[in-house]
Amino acid sequence: MTFRWFGHLLKTLLTSVDKDPVKAQVIATENIAKSVCKTHDTYCTGANAQYESNQDCYDFLTKEIRVGQSFEMGMNTVLCRNLHEIMVRFRPDVHCSHIGKTGGGQCDDSTSYQAKVEEEYFTNAPWVPTTV
Numbered sequence: 001m002t003f004r005w006f007g008h009l010l011k012t013l014l015t016s017v018d019k020d021p022v023k024a025q026v027i028a029t030e031n032i033a034k035s036v037c038k039t040h041d042t043y044c045t046g047a048n049a050q051y052e053s054n055q056d057c058y059d060f061l062t063k064e065i066r067v068g069q070s071f072e073m074g075m076n077t078v079l080c081r082n083l084h085e086i087m088v089r090f091r092p093d094v095h096c097s098h099i100g101k102t103g104g105g106q107c108d109d110s111t112s113y114q115a116k117v118e119e120e121y122f123t124n125a126p127w128v129p130t131t132v
Contacts, residue, residue, distance in 0.1 A: 033061035050100025080107035
């Protein structure tokens, strides 16, 4: 997924929260954390649980990782977990780990920016031409 103009949207959204960008980021982070943690508590139960408690989730998201820049949607950020939160309710067994502390291979810093940009998508799809 590509978010070409997300930086502009993020700036607009933060400005709507508070004119002071520092306050806006704090408020937005707290609200995102509350939402992600509520989703976790609802859908990530049993073997899918990623946090010991709602407070553990909230503390991790507000104190232990960065919020992230608009270009860090696939990195170890609150923004990445916010993106994956939307998908949790549909496939908790797949997406709960993405909102957890490890990032589940989706929200982590293991892949460099260059590797992300140069990644080949849909290499095994029937509509992708192959060399014969």
